[in-house]
Amino acid sequence: MSVLAELADQWRFLPAETARKHLERAEALPERLSDESLYTMAWVVEQITGHRTEQGRQTQVVGAALRADMSALVQRLSERAGLRQRDLERGRWLGVEALCARWGVSRRTLERARRQGLMSRAVGVGGQRRVWYSVASIERLERARAAASRPAPARGRARLARPDEQRMIARAARVRRRFGARAWSVYRLARHLAVRFGTSVATARRVLGAAERLGRLDGPGAGRRPRASRGRAAELCERAVYWRGTAIGPGLGGPALAARLGRSRAGVRAALIEGRRRALLACLPEAWRTAEPADSGGTGPDELVTRVWGPEARATLGALGARGPTDAEGVLLAARRLGWPAAEPERARVWGMLRLRRLAARAARPPGRSEDLIDAGLTALLWDTRLRTGLALSMMAPALETARAVLGTHPAQTDEPARSQAVRVVVRAVIGAIERALGPPAEGARGAADGPAAHAHTGVASVGGGGAEPRLTGGVTLAVHHAVTRWRRSGEGPASHPIVWDGPAVGDPPERARLEPPAAWWPCLAQLGRERARTVAARYGWLEPGDAQAGAIGGAQAGSLGGAPGRAPGGPGAAAPLPAAEIARGLGVQSGRVHRSLRRAWGTMRALAGATPA
Known part of the structure; x- marks a missing residue:
């Protein structure tokens, strides 16, 4: 039994008013905890009750374990407080069904999320007890998951530029032609060339491994792009553009894919455009195809x-x-x-x-x-x-x-x-x-x-x-x-x-x-930055028609950015969506810049929407 469970048993006869005060302080406590720090039980009791005590000064609990058990303590206190649904502040609590729909998970997953600091209250409704989850703890957990899924910045060594990658591949091909592939494996080449080009062994190994798979390190014509990779590049491009995140969205960036495949940017761009054309054809009503x-x-x-x-x-x-x-x-x-x-x-x-x-x-x-x-x-x-x-x-x-x-x-x-x-x-x-x-x-x-x-x-x-x-x-x-x-x-x-x-x-x-992006991505719009958010809103028609604060995007029909796309005719989300070329014309920029902005926003929203407990 955890120390917080023992504490909950000691408080099972508290008056309802006292339990309610303890409940509010206990709900705010997880925000002040650090996972690696140690806390005495006397300090925990003081933070919840507001009174100092000598009991528990010798008992220490790590912050991660304390946060994991805090949700159960809060729910026990809410039961003792005798809360009703009218006691919950509107907009600050979500029911079990609503939270499952928001995260797209099962009830069992919510139970696991409570061990990560998801606060809940047991509220009496019609003679039964129902669980409601705190929106503040939900958003805190979503932010923590988003930060954990974000890749850490590279340290120590700079990323190789495209010309340096080509020179590294050409030098590795010359070494193999002179001394043989058996004597110079990809790993040995990577260790040798990483020092010469000032990069990490892992980066050099990734570049040389991709070149070896494309046949650019061995055989006649090594060090040059083989024509045999043309079909593979087109096939991979088509698979990429039909992926859910890019099939109907702004599309996958061509330069990154061209660098990985060793193909020209123009060829990869043509394959991506052809993939989007096929996606457009698939979206048409059958009679129009x-x-x-x-x-x-x-x-x-x-x-x-x-x-x-x-x-x-x-x-x-x-x-x-x-x-x-x-x-x-x-x-x-x-x-x-x-x-x-x-x-x-x-x-x-x-x-x-x-x-x-x-x-x-x-x-x-x-x-x-x-x-x-x-x-x-x-x-x-x-x-x-x-x-x-x-x-x-x-x-x-x-x-x-x-x-x-x-x-x-x-x-x-x-x-x-x-x-x-x-x-x-x-x-x-x-x-x-x-x-x-x-x-x-x-x-x-x-x-x-x-x-x-x-x-x-x-x-x-x-x-x-x-x-x-x-x-x-x-x-x-x-x-x-x-x-x-x-x-x-x-x-x-x-x-x-x-x-x-x-x-x-x-x-x-x-x-x-x-x-258009799924409904689960709409709340992520506010985290994109105002300029990019307005571009995305104009592209998918998430603006209120007729608002005078439209700015340059969209001209007369555009409007202010709504909190979420609406459902009524003429409401938020019912405005006419604008293509990238029209948005670029309204902003006075090149359409390629709008395409890149939409592409990055699409990836950011997908990452933020996926940052929920699994």
Whole structure:
């Protein structure tokens, strides 16, 4: 039994008010502990009770063990204090389910994290005891994990520059040609050349080992780049760009990969761009992958990007995107707030989505386009997803009325789980109807890729016909009627939970769900620095539209950086995302600088988001 457990047993009959005072002091104590220091039990008792004592002056405990047992003592004191949920300060405590979702771990992992200083309280709720975790200790543990995972700076010896690496490889190849590979192993060469080039043996061994694997130390042509490595370089590049962290993100940096493979930067850059082009093609809706985009009447790629992200388009569509609610109550509330769809916003969303998809399809066509155009295509699909969600939310009121006509009662008036199942059926039917309506342009249409003639076969052309009522609503309600009827007959609802608005669950390609960083990365935005955070927020549309404090990024549609992307139409996170070229134009810098900033921010957020207890 630990000394703190004995102390908790001695305090089991404390009055509730005294236990509450001890509890608050005990929760603040772990921040003052050092893992390697020794502390007497008399000092620990004095810090918790506020009174000096002679008992325990001979007993010493190391700080790491004291921190590991402190969480159990705090929980015992909270039980004695008789805390209720109303005693917890709002925003400073997280339940077990919320913390498991935040870290993506199980309850068993949380128990192990308590040994590392995670503070918890036992609170009475409805006659039962439930555990709540301190947000302060959660953030302290996250910072400690992030610092532990950060690589230590190199000491003593400088890193080899690229020219020095080439000279080292050439000298090692000459030594082997003269004296033989058996006499001069990689390790012996590394020890010899590390002194000559002023670096560590490990660095020299890494450089020479990579050169030996590529055949640059032995045989004819040793010391030069072999042509046989071209296929291996392309294969490794494709694997790298399809990795989750870089497949849809800003991409892996070419210079580092070129140095490791011994290939030219231009060749590796071309392979990376080709990989992103294939990723863009995989994100397109299936009907748009094989269809030949309609002729744009001589419009070049740069003019097309400028036209899509022009001030007029951003002013019109910037506030029409949305992030859909993930629960049935949110969908029903949005339907009541938005009411029946109006013709003008629906028409603007439809033509905006068609234009964005045409740009993405054109950017995905071989041969590989420029990095700016491919990035614009990926950004267009992200904006298309937001506009589709906004269009689907605007259709919820008539769709739910159609469901009421089929079921005999409105989904809002039914009980769970039937309510959530009915809303999920309606959401999927609405998105499916929108996707069927927004097909690729009609074959043979020329010079009218943005007009009704190019999409006459889809039925969307009637949206722009100037009628008082948008025609897309009819197709949506018909699809909802069929879907709800089938669900009512089968008696089974979709199993996915929560409600999704993009991704495979609604028929999208799996890659499309990764067009922006995961939600777990959003809190890391504040740790990137203001300039880089605003660049990332502008790229993924995490700005509030219409805010006057936008600065140079994004022009009229951009706004202030929200604490987290919102879900309501026009709220934080619903702004139009901007490609790197448009961000660079607004800042007055080269687009390559924006790409590098996004690439580094992507890696930093991934590292920070992964710094949670395993």
